[in-house]
Amino acid sequence: MPVSSGGAIACRIIDKATDFPKTSRANGLQPRSMEVLDSLGGADQILARGYLVNGVSLIREGQEVARFAMSLDQGAHLARRGQPYRSVVAVNQAIIEGALREKRGDLGGRVESQTELRDFDETPGGLLARVVDLASDMVESVGAKWIVGCDGAHSTVRRLLQLPFEGEEYPEHLVLADVHLKDHLPEGLTIMWLNDEGLLAGIPFREPGLWRLMAVVK
Numbered sequence: 001m002p003v004s005s006g007g008a009i010a011c012r013i014i015d016k017a018t019d020f021p022k023t024s025r026a027n028g029l030q031p032r033s034m035e036v037l038d039s040l041g042g043a044d045q046i047l048a049r050g051y052l053v054n055g056v057s058l059i060r061e062g063q064e065v066a067r068f069a070m071s072l073d074q075g076a077h078l079a080r081r082g083q084p085y086r087s088v089v090a091v092n093q094a095i096i097e098g099a100l101r102e103k104r105g106d107l108g109g110r111v112e113s114q115t116e117l118r119d120f121d122e123t124p125g126g127l128l129a130r131v132v133d134l135a136s137d138m139v140e141s142v143g144a145k146w147i148v149g150c151d152g153a154h155s156t157v158r159r160l161l162q163l164p165f166e167g168e169e170y171p172e173h174l175v176l177a178d179v180h181l182k183d184h185l186p187e188g189l190t191i192m193w194l195n196d197e198g199l200l201a202g203i204p205f206r207e208p209g210l211w212r213l214m215a216v217v218k
Helices: 031-039 043-049 093-106 156-161
Strands: 002-005 008-011 051-053 055-060 063-069 088-090 115-123 126-133 138-144 173-180 189-195 198-204 210-217
Touching (some): 031 043
């Protein structure tokens, strides 16, 4: 909930979670995402914990049948003016969120956990939001210029504004696991093992031998 103050924007970031997630969940950043993180001053920290993925290898019956690049060109490791990031970066979501919280702390703020938006009203000067401390059940009124809802498909902000979440559900079910693999696998590549039942995808993490495996369950 930002409030403008001179040339800066003071804001509060709230999250109803009691503990911030430690599981990997999403684990890939495109070059444009890295540019945005760079503008926030957090790209180097995330890149140091990530793994550059330059391509995809398709394997069937133990043999590679195709390979294609995921980088913007074959020289993905070389920086270019205006295009400093050339490859997909495999890094788990918990690391990204943690780095952003650390950056917020460096700027003198914090993410307020166990704090939830209940409702808000428009005022002549902006908005008056009511947020609750879930630990004590105390309700606080907060004046703000804007409220930015970054709370996903089940957004409280969207619900309060009665904005529909348009789209369709896909009838697919996936299984995910982060596992250590002992096989000698190519470096810098995502791997897709193909078979008549579908595919098994593997995405490498920075930790040696650690991979995200994903398969579609029919």
